[in-house]
Amino acid sequence: MGFIGRLTKAVAAVAVAIAIWGAPTASLADKMVVVPAGNRSASQPTIPDASARRTSAFNTTYDAKYQQIVALLQRERKLMVQIRKAAAAYDVAPIHIIGALVGEHTYNVSAVGTAQTYYVKALAYANADFSFRYKGKSVQEFLTRPEFANCSEDKGSAILWSCRDQVWEDAFRGRTVDGVTYDGVTMQRAFFQPFYAGQTFGLGQISPLTALQVTDLVNRNSGFAKLTPDKPQAIYRDIMDPDRAIIYIAAIVRDAIDAYADQGFDISGNPGITATLFNVGQPRRRAAELRQAVASGSGRKLPVENYYGWLINDRLAELQALLSDD
Template sequence: MALTALVLVFANGLGLEALAKGLTVVPPGNRFEQQPPIPAASANRTRAFKTTYDAKYHKILALLSNDKKLVQQIKDTAAAYGIDPIHVVGALVGEHTYNVSSVDAAQTYYVKALAYANADFEFRYKGISLQSFVNRPEFSGCTPAKGSSALWSCRTDVWNTQFLGKTVGKVAYENVTFQRAFFQPFFAGQTFGLGQISPLAALQVTDLVNRVSGFEKLSPDRPQAIYRDIMDPKRSVIYTTAILREAIDAYAEEGFDISGNPGITATLYNVGQPQRRAAELREAAAKGSGRKLPVENYYGWFVNTKLDELRALLDGQG
């Protein structure tokens, strides 16, 4: 690691403990000089709403700046989960800049959540319930998984390797993600609420949220409870924080400390599957056949360029 990067890391109070644990410290800032390409879907969505990324960014910034209680909750929740609140703000800003257009007040999401409370629906694909599907023998290797994160990560991997885009038992499975196949009962997008969280992401961190925040564990048998938790802004912030904590932990387990780079955690919040990505990076780095550090995507790159403004918001100056 370059000396200047080390100085920046230690100046922010990071790195010493990580190095003592043998972790590779991912320095602050972007690895790319220019923003990586923005997906066409994001650009098309932005044009469809006759807005711009800059306008969307300032709208979510205004929402957070005007809601002091929400910002304080972000700080308190981040402290409970042991992460810097800049990671949470970065993830929220990234989502509402590139994936959705923020509403004028966080409570609007609470009103929307009420519409799902009594809805009659379940997670199904091609007429098969999710619970029945994951009881297939192909998923038997996931049974020993310890905790919700390992369990749902394993099930996602099984879908990717044994079902995605294949014909199994005369059933043709589409070339779509596990999340999109089973967790989109309303055909209205895959993520919801202030944190734009998918039901699958919520299920993955339900053990962590139960342990730290005391929430009842989620189950695919009770989809209404999942939607309540990811759409109520007070609960959504907790799940957003837990997802970021899980990403940081996943990379630490593979030898990388990403806790000092909000652009990397924002990238992982955007793309998901931190366990798989961290393992692939470690393997590539060990073989010397790939990059040695994680890199930001368009979303994380943007977050890293806005850190001064996001810090000011957290400090009450935004």
């Protein structure tokens, strides 16, 4: 497919995405589907091989990692206070934040001994000299390509960066464009891991791309300066510092709930679904796909938790007890 064909396909995809991700309609609001609590699947969905390899490499188990993050939350009462405050600021139940933290540290990384360790790690990035680049181009330069022309900054950071991420998937990932072969990896991995693949991002494991998506919301609710890829150190400060990371987790959960509400689904009462979305990202695309599936009569009517979210719903009583101990 030539450049014009690729461009037409990318622009068409973006146009559809923008139409889908626009303001909620009255008809959707009138037909809001409340997603019930609990798991849709009787057994846990398959855990990816990558998670199994990470766990095996450190000679541990999922259950041991789960117990480790639960123990950290039990010990760090200051952290629990911050979780409650962030949840209130973004009008989400605290269990959604706990679910995100527990899922990440059970399946992606192991919790460290104390929250203080994360503060130390955050300082290590403060004066580092780095930028977000891929194949010799900065992300800022790459985004001037015509394929991204329909991603409008006027619609806010969430839609802007979701649109850019979608264009990467549709027009560049795993393709050869204008003589350049792009790896079959996510935009996050291509541009936003400047040190090494698989690097970690602090207590919340928040990727720089996700932080950029919710920067408008965090600026509006918490007064943090808006993030831009021109200042990568500021992005790393916000996602590595536990105090700020908790706020970003709350914002990510709020954004996911809003994205699904725009498509007629209330997921606010199901922490397993919000944990799933924290894990997989792109809530607007996924909510739109679900709405389309329902409209087409394909049989799919509700969002379904993945392995990560399934654990949160399965252990919900135990995780809720962390909040009752305050």
